[in-house]
Amino acid sequence: MKTAKEQLELLKRGVADIVSEKELLVKLEKSVKEKKPLRIKLGIDPTAPDVHLGFTVPLRKLKQFQELGHRVVIIIGSYTAMVGDPSGKNATRPQLSYEGVMSNAKNYQEKIFKILNKDKTEVVYNGEWFSKFSFNDVIRLASKITVASLLEHDYFDNRYKSGTPIALHEFIYPLMQGWDSVEVKADVELGGTDQRFNVIVGRDLQRESGQEPQVGLFLPILMGPDGKNKMSKSLNNYISIDESPKEMFGKLMSIPDALMLDYFKLLTEVPLPEISDIEEKLKNQSIHPKEVKKRLGRELVTMYHSKKDAEAADIEFERVFSGKELPADLPELILPQQLFKNGKVWIINILMEAKAVNNKSEAKRLVEQGGVYLNNLKIDSPATDLEVKNGDIVKAGKRKYFRLKL
């Protein structure tokens, strides 16, 4: 077993902030001395059915804790998800149904163990305790926090100042998350830097309940491929770990250059010195950014699929986007007979049939702007009727291709 100091050094990699480092060291020392693993908490609100790369950041940190002999406690926020975490949001979240939450939760559990060691993980639902909460309990909990302290926080403050509504239940969220820490007797809670307040509330509540307060370990927020917002399902800028190798690779290639190194640091196993080396080489331009990004794509596809898939995705990418060749596997599009008039098909109908567009106006725009090709020939008028044959290839926009089947 590693010493407390050694553990701390390892655990600090890729961490944005610790509240507090000293306390963590003390806990680790005690753990080593008493041979008692620490309890590491991560709360998950199963708001979406998908697990994306942003979420793997804390999961990978948890795995590291496990490798050091500690115990992970995953709290599935079956109740909190119904409230919706207001952190970083500028509007009230839609409340989810219990059924929706539970079905997402089940899905999450499967995905989580792609990364975590099942034997060293406890999974609990916070509904276990919150469903038994009486109104008195709620009041008691609510009395532990002041309105001023809530309003101090950016996300409430901004909304308050700009006059956007804040519903009362949103104030309860930090308390619920905090109370989870009490229930599971957490030693450490992981979260993104936007979780700081919620984690600190947990510390207060633990202290009140006579427990030693947990340490907060905050990880950087992973930006989505748009480079502007946090990777999140609701903003639709995320890369799911279930994505096909081709998709995953492609999405990674589309991230802004400025994000590459963060992705390396937060998402891959590439050793830090090597990342610094890459950084250096980028700076003095002895390596092309595209090559670095391709490496990133290969690393991640290898992690979630296989090395073979990664290479295939890379080669395919080169072929299609750099070589401007056709993708290897095109989706087939079967054109129903009724679309044919005198043996011809209106291009707009093909696009509609392919669901490449939402409506006909959009289809026309796409054609007018030169985004549609038949067998590499640009179609320049939306009024075009096409004589198509089996195997003809239609391209709609940057990356949608279809092979026609009659």
Added chain:
RNA sequence: GGGCAGGUUGCGGAGUUGGUCAAUCGCAAUAGACUGUAAAUCUAUCGGCUGAAGCCUUCGAAGGUUCGAAUCCUUCCCUGCCCA
């Protein structure tokens, strides 16, 4: 409970002396040029139907006034601010 302000097309936000408003502009988005499916830049598009010209449905909801309403009136719903 009282007073005030407001609800516009994904978001922000114009437009309220009634017609010229499918509705300025910015962001986002999509397409094209340039590229490395990066960034930046430039161009175009950005309610729907109609195989151009025409039509239809939109400005919180429902009614009403009018030849004509996002703009006026009534009721209702929702939000914020101030006072209690």
